[in-house]
Amino acid sequence: MKLSTGYVRASGYAHKVRRVLxxxxxxxxxxxxxxxxxxxxxxxxxxxxxxxxxxxxxVIRVTVPFSIRDGQIVWDYENLExxxxxxxxxxxxxxxxxxxxxxxxxxEERIKEVEEVALRLKELSEELLERIERLKxxxxxxxxxxxx
Amino acid sequence: MKLSTGYVRASGYAHKVRRVLxxxxxxxxxxxxxxxxxxxxxxxxxxxxxxxxxxxxxVIRVTVPFSIRDGQIVWDYENLExxxxxxxxxxxxxxxxxxxxxxxxxxEERIKEVEEVALRLKELSEELLERIERLKxxxxxxxxxxxx
Amino acid sequence: MKLSTGYVRASGYAHKVRRVLxxxxxxxxxxxxxxxxxxxxxxxxxxxxxxxxxxxxxVIRVTVPFSIRDGQIVWDYENLExxxxxxxxxxxxxxxxxxxxxxxxxxEERIKEVEEVALRLKELSEELLERIERLKxxxxxxxxxxxx
Amino acid sequence: MKLSTGYVRASGYAHKVRRVLxxxxxxxxxxxxxxxxxxxxxxxxxxxxxxxxxxxxxVIRVTVPFSIRDGQIVWDYENLExxxxxxxxxxxxxxxxxxxxxxxxxxEERIKEVEEVALRLKELSEELLERIERLKxxxxxxxxxxxx
Numbered sequence: 121m122k123l124s125t126g127y128v129r130a131s132g133y134a135h136k137v138r139r140v141l142x143x144x145x146x147x148x149x150x151x152x153x154x155x156x157x158x159x160x161x162x163x164x165x166x167x168x169x170x171x172x173x174x175x176x177x178x179v180i181r182v183t184v185p186f187s188i189r190d191g192q193i194v195w196d197y198e199n200l201e202x203x204x205x206x207x208x209x210x211x212x213x214x215x216x217x218x219x220x221x222x223x224x225x226x227x228e229e230r231i232k233e234v235e236e237v238a239l240r241l242k243e244l245s246e247e248l249l250e251r252i253e254r255l256k257x258x259x260x261x262x263x264x265x266x267x268x
Numbered sequence: 269m270k271l272s273t274g275y276v277r278a279s280g281y282a283h284k285v286r287r288v289l290x291x292x293x294x295x296x297x298x299x300x301x302x303x304x305x306x307x308x309x310x311x312x313x314x315x316x317x318x319x320x321x322x323x324x325x326x327v328i329r330v331t332v333p334f335s336i337r338d339g340q341i342v343w344d345y346e347n348l349e350x351x352x353x354x355x356x357x358x359x360x361x362x363x364x365x366x367x368x369x370x371x372x373x374x375x376e377e378r379i380k381e382v383e384e385v386a387l388r389l390k391e392l393s394e395e396l397l398e399r400i401e402r403l404k405x406x407x408x409x410x411x412x413x414x415x416x
Numbered sequence: 417m418k419l420s421t422g423y424v425r426a427s428g429y430a431h432k433v434r435r436v437l438x439x440x441x442x443x444x445x446x447x448x449x450x451x452x453x454x455x456x457x458x459x460x461x462x463x464x465x466x467x468x469x470x471x472x473x474x475v476i477r478v479t480v481p482f483s484i485r486d487g488q489i490v491w492d493y494e495n496l497e498x499x500x501x502x503x504x505x506x507x508x509x510x511x512x513x514x515x516x517x518x519x520x521x522x523x524e525e526r527i528k529e530v531e532e533v534a535l536r537l538k539e540l541s542e543e544l545l546e547r548i549e550r551l552k553x554x555x556x557x558x559x560x561x562x563x564x
Numbered sequence: 565m566k567l568s569t570g571y572v573r574a575s576g577y578a579h580k581v582r583r584v585l586x587x588x589x590x591x592x593x594x595x596x597x598x599x600x601x602x603x604x605x606x607x608x609x610x611x612x613x614x615x616x617x618x619x620x621x622x623v624i625r626v627t628v629p630f631s632i633r634d635g636q637i638v639w640d641y642e643n644l645e646x647x648x649x650x651x652x653x654x655x656x657x658x659x660x661x662x663x664x665x666x667x668x669x670x671x672e673e674r675i676k677e678v679e680e681v682a683l684r685l686k687e688l689s690e691e692l693l694e695r696i697e698r699l700k701x702x703x704x705x706x707x708x709x710x711x712x
Contacts, residue, residue, distance in 0.1 A: 127659065139408075142402075150414075151405070210657070224408070230554065231410065233550075241396070242394060242397060249386050258522070260376045274512070275515060367422040378695070378698060389692065527700060535693065553582075555671070562594075
């Protein structure tokens with residue numbers, strides 16, 4: 121298997137690596153391992169970006185083969201490739217990727233709002249069940265939780 | 269403290285004891301202990317009803333003092349009192365209590381239906397959060413569960 | 417068809433008439449008509465109770481035949497029967513029915529609580545859909561409400 | 565005010581116009597009007613893209629001033645500007661924008677899933693209220709909908 125970040129601003133490669141990895145290995149690797157493996161790879165990439173003096177406004181593209189062994193992601197660092205598109209040479213690309221990043225932040229705001237309401241919904245559905253439980257305890261012969 | 273079942277058909281005393289006890293000791297005694305203590309008392313009442321040859325269609329009234337010690341209900345069996353109203357002597361009372369029992373069964377049907385929908389609501393709110401989590405994992409930099 | 421209230425305290429006959437009627441004609445008569453028909457019958461019963469000098473603590477039993485014509489409930493007042501059990505003669509019955517009434521008030525408290533949470537759940541599920549709509553409007557090409 | 569699409573593939577400009585417009589005029593313009601105004605502008609842009617022989621894989625950037633009068637969006641077509649970046653000249657930009665489009669389609673899949681669950685949640689919360697209403701009608705004296 122091979123992870124490919126696609127074009128991404130150097131400032132945002134770490135998140136992109138993780139997102140792409142999540143989509144690639146869903147149902148085959150545990151989320152915790154995805155987070156760990158992404159973190160490990162991101163450290164490597166970071167070191168290389170520093171070496172290459174990549175600026176956060178430059179655009180990069182990372183590809184790296186990997187395998188899954190016993191539920192673990194093993195990176196083939198030998199074949200890690202990082203292409204760099206310097207801002208001064210690829211101005212439009214750099215600006216376009218900057219816009220993409222800005223849109224993502226707005227998207228995240230919206231998703232955070234949706235999640236907050238969903239969390240309140242879950243809490244409320246739990247409160248509902250508690251109240252129904254009390255109704256059952258005090259007014260019915262229905263099987264209650266304390267009997268389970 | 270004192271538990272009093274009020275008028276109840278002999279057939280339904282056990283449930284009545286538990287319901288009344290739940291209402292009386294809420295927030296002071298754990299549900300499991302309420303169930304246990306009700307079960308213990310009900311066994312005692314049952315033995316006495318057998319002794320007194322009480323029929324399930326007779327109406328009874330049970331009162332018994334109790335105390336709460338270290339979260340446990342301790343029945344004062346010395347002062348357990350059971351009044352019996354035989355069906356043949358209190359025909360209207362017996363019939364009225366039979367009706368009450370029948371209504372309760374219908375009420376339980378309705379409450380069971382409400383509970384079923386509430387349970388599905390809770391499951392669905394959990395499924396919603398899972399799908400939002402996937403959305404976050406694959407498309408955002410928001411904090412995800414695997415990072416906690 | 418025949419409506420029968422069963423034993424009920426004179427103080428609570430009106431609610432009992434309505435509840436029993438709702439259960440009897442569900443899906444055949446509109447709720448508004450159930451409320452109207454119950455109100456009409458209750459007025460009649462009330463007049464008779466006044467005539468008979470029935471006290472609110474007495475227990476009564478009302479039966480009345482009725483038919484449904486074009487979705488309307490038509491009471492056969494000719495055959496309206498009201499049995500009265502005076503408190504002084506049927507003391508246990510009167511007390512038992514008083515207890516039943518008190519338990520019902522507690523039940524109503526619990527059901528009101530459940531309903532309040534259910535209403536908040538519905539509101540929240542609507543808020544959730546609004547936020548998802550905004551997410552769709554600003555970040556996707558998915559079909560939105562304004563296009564319908 | 566001024567709408568600016570940012571960099572976008574020619575194939576996807578219409579959706580981008582609408583999304584950006586929604587974010588810009590939220591709470592000041594009705595959704596239906598946003599949809600209408602976006603449609604109107606998109607037709608103009610389309611005609612110009614045809615004139616300029618823009619390919620769907622080319623990247624464009626559209627800016628156009630507008631004003632809001634009586635809740636309506638009025639485009640200042642005189643000042644409509646369309647920049648075109650041909651694929652052959654800006655290869656990396658074109659590919660990057662293609663990736664962005666592909667990611668958006670995946671995002672939409674996830675959002676659609678979230679919405680479906682949210683819709684089922686709303687339906688279920690309505691079913692819950694109906695069942696509680698029946699419980700109230702048949703077992704309580706609480707105010708019911710048919711009385712409102």
